[in-house]
Amino acid sequence: MIRHQRQNYDWGINAEGSSLEGGAAQVAMNGDTVFIHYICRDEDGNMVDDSAESEDHPVSFEVGAGEITGNPLFQAFDEAIRGLPLGSTTVLEARGGDWNRELFFEVPRDHAEIQRLEGRYKNQGGLQDGLIVELSNGGSAMVVAVTDDVVKIDANNMLAGKRRIFEVTLLNIEPAQR
CATH class of the missing domain: 3.10.50.40 (Chitinase A; domain 3)
Structure with a gap:
């Protein structure tokens, strides 16, 4: 039983x-x-x-x-x-x-944090959709979209x-x- x-x-x-x-x-x-x-x-x-x-x-x-x-x-x-x-x-x-809209960012490509991330992940193919990155504050985020002008980053919990x-x-x- x-x-x-x-x-x-x-x-x-x-x-x-x-x-x-x-x-x-x-x-x-x-x-x-x-x-x-x-x-x-x-x-x-x-x-x-x-x-x-x-x-x-x-x-x-x-x-x-x-x-x-x-x-x-x-x-x-x-x-x-x-x-x-x-x-x-x-x-x-x-x-x-719950998903929090305040943890979703559209950051200009020339922003210092995006420049730092592009340098850090250059050897992994650069910033691309789906890449999990470590932010300067120690948190992690997912790159959602990359365009010529902005990078969209979601810092919500992956779940x-x-x-x-x-x-x-x-x-x-x-x-x-x-």
Whole structure:
């Protein structure tokens, strides 16, 4: 029998998990190192990412580390895995929040920041549509369009206005020394 649980997170992430009832399955606890596999899908169910295709597969982290990272998605993974039985799968839903028009810029090509970016990304083919750039303030943005006169840059979160579903499976647990 499978029991489903749903957890709601204040940062726009929900988790739904399943675990087997009965028996004393090993569960992930604070301090344990866990190894997970995840598949990320968009709101239409299309696969966006599969950790099995990564060089770092399976993904591993220490349970409880999410409390110090400050990254809401990692915190959600950490919270969802904590207490999850080995071999179980949990589903996380991440929403990127609203798209903010004030974070979309049309910048003249002769502006100092655009000149700096063109120099920095010259060896990567220069500024082009879809390029993720690091701004002088340390933030990141996507180049949306480049014309002879302006560069359009979107500094919104890459998930702004979007929803992602993560299916996370707990593959292995290395218990912490207690």
